[in-house]
Amino acid sequence: xxxxxxxxxxxxxxxxxxxxxxxxxxxxxxxxxxxxxxxxxxxxxxxxxxxxxxxxxxxxxxxxxxxxxxxxxxxxxxxxxxxxxxxxxxxxxxxxxxxxxxxxxxxxxxxxxxxxxxxxxxxxxxxxxxxxxxxxxxxxxxxxxxxxxx
Numbered sequence: 001x002x003x004x005x006x007x008x009x010x011x012x013x014x015x016x017x018x019x020x021x022x023x024x025x026x027x028x029x030x031x032x033x034x035x036x037x038x039x040x041x042x043x044x045x046x047x048x049x050x051x052x053x054x055x056x057x058x059x060x061x062x063x064x065x066x067x068x069x070x071x072x073x074x075x076x077x078x079x080x081x082x083x084x085x086x087x088x089x090x091x092x093x094x095x096x097x098x099x100x101x102x103x104x105x106x107x108x109x110x111x112x113x114x115x116x117x118x119x120x121x122x123x124x125x126x127x128x129x130x131x132x133x134x135x136x137x138x139x140x141x142x143x144x145x146x147x148x149x150x
């Protein structure tokens with residue numbers, strides 16, 4: 001029996017071997033590259049049709065067991081440690097550690113007491129050319145959910 005993390009490793013290995021881009025898989029699935037990548041990395045469940053389309057785009061003939069794993073509701077937040085050790089993920093963590101209180105203060109000033117949804121959420125990652133070195137642009141947009149007052 002394969003685990004979801006083993007399936008993720010298989011997907012990434014075959015994607016790399018085949019030279020497939022996440023954006024190409026996303027087009028076949030009918031979702032954004034960010035949503036599709038999150039799903040295939042094990043953070044979002046796919047429909048059977050989406051799983052089959054992803055497999056076709058990746059050149060993988062998923063077994064019924066693998067399609068079932070892709071359709072299952074995932075255990076989200078699957079980093080192996082509380083503080084990430086991968087340098088790229090750690091820098092994102094560092095951004096939240098340094099600027100998290102600033103983001104919280106500015107969101108609360110603008111919207112009030114509440115949170116930004118990670119469920120009703122959009123993200124876009126793009127490359128911005130810059131003469132001093134290309135820049136990574138990450139745009140996140142989540143629905144504001146106010147805390148209830150009783």
